[in-house]
Amino acid sequence: MQASARPFRSDGSPVSVWPAGGAAQLWPSALLERFCLRMATQGMCVSPALMQCDRRYALEQISHGHNMADDTLRALAVELFRHFVVQRSGVSGVH
Numbered sequence: 366m367q368a369s370a371r372p373f374r375s376d377g378s379p380v381s382v383w384p385a386g387g388a389a390q391l392w393p394s395a396l397l398e399r400f401c402l403r404m405a406t407q408g409m410c411v412s413p414a415l416m417q418c419d420r421r422y423a424l425e426q427i428s429h430g431h432n433m434a435d436d437t438l439r440a441l442a443v444e445l446f447r448h449f450v451v452q453r454s455g456v457s458g459v460h
Contacts, residue, residue, distance in 0.1 A: 391417055392448060400430060400441045407433050424449070 401411045409429060415422045427449070430442035 391423075391452060392445060396441065396444060396448070400426075400438075400445055403435065403438045403441055404430055404433075407435060407438065409433075 397413055397416060401413055401416075404411045404426065409426075411426050412422070416426065417423075423445075427442045427445050430438045431446075433439065
């Protein structure tokens with residue numbers, strides 16, 4: 366057994382884990398919960414755990430949410446993406 370085995374998705378592709386230097390909570394928990402629940406109403410199952418550890422998965426889900434015919438979901442996706450941009454830029458907040 367390898368102690369540092371990299372996780373893989375069900376399709377065999379590696380999970381791209383976010384840098385360890387990032388914040389412990391990448392998304393505001395209430396926002397992430399609302400997004401996941403709203404995606405579920407559209408028939409899309411979103412994993413909050415993968416949203417926290419896999420940047421590619423998170424951006425794919427945000428993109429799917431943005432492209433749905435649901436204005437509330439689109440607004441949540443935009444809010445999550447803005448949070449992502451702030452995390453990546455190191456800027457303290459969006460004004």
